[in-house]
Structures are given as structure tokens and as C-alpha cells.
Amino acid sequence: MLKFTLLEPSCINYGEIEINTNNVEVVTRPWSNLPPHLLSLIADRLGIIELLSFRGVCKAWQAASSAASAKIETTSNPEPWLLFYGEEGSECHLYNTSQRRYTMSIPELEEATCLASNQGWLLIFKEGTMFFCCPFSHAKIDLPKFPLTYLSGHVSAFSSPPTSSECTVAAMHRDHKSGLELYVLYRGADTWTRIKLDSIQYKLSALRMATYKDEEFHFFDKKKGVVTFSVKDKSCERYTIVPEDNSTTGKRLPTVVCKYNHFERSDMKKKLGLGEDVSISICGTLVRNDGIDIIVFSEDIEADEEPDYHLTGVWIQPRFFQVSSNQSWSL
Amino acid sequence: MSSSKSNKIVKLESSDNKTFEVEEAVAVQSETLKNMVDDGCANDTIPLPNVNGKILEMVLGWCKKHVDETVTGDELNKYEADFLDLDQADLYGLLMAANFLNVKGLLDRVLQRVADMIKGKKPEEIRRIFNIKNDFTPEEEEEIRLENAWAFD
Numbered sequence: 001m002l003k004f005t006l007l008e009p010s011c012i013n014y015g016e017i018e019i020n021t022n023n024v025e026v027v028t029r030p031w032s033n034l035p036p037h038l039l040s041l042i043a044d045r046l047g048i049i050e051l052l053s054f055r056g057v058c059k060a061w062q063a064a065s066s067a068a069s070a071k072i073e074t075t076s077n078p079e080p081w082l083l084f085y086g087e088e089g090s091e092c093h094l095y096n097t098s099q100r101r102y103t104m105s106i107p108e109l110e111e112a113t114c115l116a117s118n119q120g121w122l123l124i125f126k127e128g129t130m131f132f133c134c135p136f137s138h139a140k141i142d143l144p145k146f147p148l149t150y151l152s153g154h155v156s157a158f159s160s161p162p163t164s165s166e167c168t169v170a171a172m173h174r175d176h177k178s179g180l181e182l183y184v185l186y187r188g189a190d191t192w193t194r195i196k197l198d199s200i201q202y203k204l205s206a207l208r209m210a211t212y213k214d215e216e217f218h219f220f221d222k223k224k225g226v227v228t229f230s231v232k233d234k235s236c237e238r239y240t241i242v243p244e245d246n247s248t249t250g251k252r253l254p255t256v257v258c259k260y261n262h263f264e265r266s267d268m269k270k271k272l273g274l275g276e277d278v279s280i281s282i283c284g285t286l287v288r289n290d291g292i293d294i295i296v297f298s299e300d301i302e303a304d305e306e307p308d309y310h311l312t313g314v315w316i317q318p319r320f321f322q323v324s325s326n327q328s329w330s331l
Numbered sequence: 332m333s334s335s336k337s338n339k340i341v342k343l344e345s346s347d348n349k350t351f352e353v354e355e356a357v358a359v360q361s362e363t364l365k366n367m368v369d370d371g372c373a374n375d376t377i378p379l380p381n382v383n384g385k386i387l388e389m390v391l392g393w394c395k396k397h398v399d400e401t402v403t404g405d406e407l408n409k410y411e412a413d414f415l416d417l418d419q420a421d422l423y424g425l426l427m428a429a430n431f432l433n434v435k436g437l438l439d440r441v442l443q444r445v446a447d448m449i450k451g452k453k454p455e456e457i458r459r460i461f462n463i464k465n466d467f468t469p470e471e472e473e474e475i476r477l478e479n480a481w482a483f484d
Contacts, residue, residue, distance in 0.1 A: 045446040056454035104481035
């Protein structure tokens, strides 16, 4: 069979002609031969479901979209999805912002605890190891060995995507023996830094949530206590949250909107068809909406009836991060 | 010598030898043509072997509409929406031309139109619309299917 490329006058470009011994057949497949940079510009405009479709069309489209991450999902609709895990092995249930349900297998979340969620990345603790995971793409970035094999009374946060060179992870942990401890991991480091916090100086009730903003981690307890950790100075401070009035001389925390009971206030139990006998713990996240940061706090929702069936969930932005196989925590 | 409001005419020739004459203000909506004008290469007819007459006429129509100060915002929106109501063959031609001629607003709109055509479609449907051959091996196909099963049940 002869094959050659021809510029046909009546159509734009790049037709492939296959000629066999009997007849001439024009076979034009321009769309799969679209320049990769144009394909990637198209892929950048796709939400997560469309991106998956796009990547399943043909090899050229799949290759051209290797940098696309469905970024439009976070810019067009900042509301996070809700992911429930841990019920049945690796099977997870996912709800989008209209409460449409999806079922997904996420082996990374089997027997695991989600510690933090931010812009599509999850920080996971599983059998003594800690790693970052993007559940939609199954991208995984392992972290150096965490000093503890368990975490209790804990909250964690990370500053930026684990692929960025400035990513810092902080986990606060409390137990009756060692008291309050802060573990910090800097990007590229191969060990965690441990900071012991005096429980009286940094008095906090039960820990509720950790966040990061403007080069500081903030650890909130369930009352009005906040401990900050400055990444630059490597120092901690303790604050009490007070109502804002003009006479306040205390430190101003960065302006954020706090949603303390997002799940309950959104009436999610009813919307998801969950019964009164279900108790739920949900890991919170940070939502970015038009330059305003909204902290959706972690929640523990109690069951109103016995028996108590427990669900574990996490708020997550649906993103499709693709990392190369040699992507690691080291710089 | 700059010519901001000159009445200079730019002559263009498509791949199928059709000639078009447009005012410079219209032509320079294309960054590619603007660079030629700025470099003083636009005095003779500019050959465009990558763009056929039908598509070039469409692109120039777009450019003309966008320099016409009598056109209202609403009229322009409607024009752009109607403009992009094309079959995939013309859409392909327009995409390649908008890219080559670097007509920024047009390229954005065409890219978005293609993205909109992909919304809500599974891979098989997309292949049908765009006449694309599935070149995955059965094993690769199965791997993709498993990975994406959650989205397309």
C-alpha cells in the first residue's frame, strides 16, 4: 500500500491517502493530527469528566493532555465534591456539587485516614506511612517516614501542591504521654522536624482543623484557641479568637470565611439520602472563591438514632493531577 | 514610519489562489499579519498557502466585524455564536487558520467551541463526531475503561 500526504485545495490540511491496487481511497483524519499544543489548549478547558473522555479518544489526544488537570473545575465551581471512603475496601462513593453519586475504586484510601485536603490533593496516613494522593488520577507522592505509627487527636495541613518546591506539611498531634507535638516537613527534606509544645503555654482544647495562609500554619481547636506556626521563623504563638471590634489590639489573622458546620447547614444528610442512624466525620478543605479563602472546617456529625453506622469522608476539589513516575518529595 | 489610521490595503492570497483585499486595520487583527505589516513585508500580496479561500473569507469576516465600531456588544455576541455553528471540517480549518494567523479572540472561541462539543460525550461519540480512529490496543483500551469506569457508568 502506498501512503502519502497531500494538500487538497478544497480542505485545509494533512489528508492521508491510502491507495491500494484497485482503487483510491481518501482517508482524512485531521483531528487526530492536530498540533499537540492546540490539543493541549483544548484539554485545558475541560472539566474532569470531559478530560477523561478526551484522554480515551486516541493516543495523540492522550499524549497531548498529559499536563491538563481539569483546572477549570476549581475556577468555574469552587464548591468541593464529597468523597466517602473506608466503608468497603477500596470502593468509595463520590458526590458532585449536585449530589450526583459516583462509585470509584481508590486503593490508596483503603485502611487509610485522610489528614488534609487542599485544591485536589489529599494528605493520607496509612499503616504508618504518609503520602499525597490525587484520587482521581491516582497520582501518588510518598513522603519520608513519619516518626509515629499512629496519630491521635490530630490535625494537619499543607501549604501548596506537593509538586511545588515550597510545599510544607505540618501535623499536630496530641496524646496523654507526649502532650502536644508539631511535626513539620519541608519540601526536599528527608526527615520530619519535631517541635514539642508546652501544653500550658499552648493550651488548646480538642483540635479541630489546620490551615495554611501567608506563610503560617494555623491550628484551631474546638473552642477559640489557635496556635500559629511561622514557616519562616519556625516559631509558634498561641492566640484566642475574639470578636472583631475597632478596639482590638490583637494580631489579625488573615481574612478568611469560616464554615464551621458546612455539611450540617447544607442539609447534606437529607440530600444524600443518609439516615438518622449515620454518624459522619469529614475532613475539611480550603475553598478558593474569587480571591477569598473559605475554610470548610472538618466536622463530626453525630447520629440521632441507634445503631450508629459511621461514614468517613473528605471534601475534595475534583482535579486530575498527572505526575511523572520519577516525581518524588526530594527536590 | 508608523501608520495608525492609514487607509492602507493589505492583499492576501489563499492556498487556492483567491485574492482578498482588506484594510490594514482589519488585517492586523491577525498578529501574524500585523508582524508582517510592522516589518514592512506587506506591500505586495501576501501568500497564505496554509489557508484556503473559504476559511480565509470567514476569518477576514470575523476581523472586519471586530473593527466595526457600529456593531453593538449584543450584536457581536450573536455574531460570534452564529459564526461558530459549523461542521467539524470547517471548524478544523478555522482552528488551524486562527492558530496560524494568530487571531486571538477567534482562536479562544474556536477552542472553546471544540471543548463544548466534547462535553457530556464518551470517547466513542467523540471519535464519531471528529472522525478519529481508535488507535489504542485492546489492552490499553481496557486499562482506560477501568480507570474511567466511575465517570461513565
